[in-house]
Amino acid sequence: MNSMSVHLSENRRNREAFGSEIAQARHELVAGLSQKSARIAPKYFYDGLGSRLFEAICLTDEYYVTRAEAGIFAAHARDMAAAIGPKPTLIDLGAGNCAKAAGLFPALRPAQYVAVDISVAFLDEAVGKLQAGHPHIPMLAVGADFSEHFALPAEVEASRRVFFYPGSSIGNFTPLEAAQCLRRFRAACGDDGGLLIGVDLVKARPVLEAAYDDALGITSAFNLNVLRHVNALLDSDFDVSNWRHRAHFNEDQSRIEMHLEATRAQFVAWPGGGRQFAAGERIHTENSYKFTPQGFTTMLAQAGFGVTHSWSDAAQQFLVCYARAQ
Secondary structure (H helix, E strand, O other): OOHHHHHHHHHHHHHHHHHHHHHHHHHHHHHHHOOOOOEOOHHHHOOHHHHHHHHHHOOOOOOHHHHHHHHHHHHHHHHHHHHHOOOOEEEEEOOOOOHHHHHHHHHHOOOEEEEEEOOHHHHHHHHHHHHHHOOOOOEEEEEOOOOOOOOOOOOOOOOOEEEEEOOOHHHHOOHHHHHHHHHHHHHHHOOOOEEEEEEEEOOOHHHHHHHOOOOOOHHHHHHHHHHHHHHHHHOOOOOHHHEEEEEEEEOOOOEEEEEEEEOOOEEEEEOOEEEEEOOOOEEEEEEEEOEOHHHHHHHHHHOOEEEEEEEEOOOOOEEEEEEEEO
16 A cells, blocks of 8 residues: 555544544534533533633633642642652643643653643644744644543553643542543553642632633633534534523532523524523533542542642642652
8 A cells, every 4th residue: 555545544534533523522412402401511612712712711810720720830840840750751631722731841841742632723733832842842732532531642652651630620520520530540641650630629609609700701701602612513503692601609519510591492403303491491511529638639549549749829729739650
């Protein structure tokens, strides 16, 4: 087989894989929207516009998460590097614009950087820019959804894998899903790797709710944009103007909940079906669980990790842990 036919075969496989992913997304979206209490998985926030809106959320006055975590990294990067050890393969989960990982490069000095995100076009652009500034670090962009399964390409170094999962993104999963996710990370990092992870801590309701409903309305736009993305994936006909953003802290579940609420009765159609929504009916789009240090340490241990170090900010709003495989 000549090189041209190999290239064409690879393109065909890529198209088939992409088609399979779209089919799976459509199936998942229809299943979620058809439930008695409709839902859309938070991974569908992150099309190109959604990724940029999330960047803007991180700059709002109310969203303390980014500032608290960044302060921890700035103050303790050298301690983290000492705990992790030399030349890790740094695997950045939900990498986005790659800025958080890039800020740790001077301290961690990774042997390889692997950025993983569901928004492929946005990721490719971010990694391209980062590679230009750090030509000595081998880099790889991996478009993948790691929420249900996890398989890294062969190009990722097998040794000294350190998974980097900042921003308390683990809080988007239910406790059971989070435990399963942590176990997948543990299996993928091998016996000489670990996990550097950030988690948001329980705090006063007004602080939490403001962080997910900022005065500028950026979080509202981020939440509503998921309907645009669903329309593109599912060929549905959501009218964004008929919905509004809602967020509240559920103390019993220790989680922020985000919903989209219908402002009027409407029928939303998609190929092969649809659903009638009553005025005031909601679509559940995100949970963001909040942790206690002891509770999260227990989760890590149950997944096969041992916490070797943890760091917090002065206000005890946020926690970063390095957990070594055990």
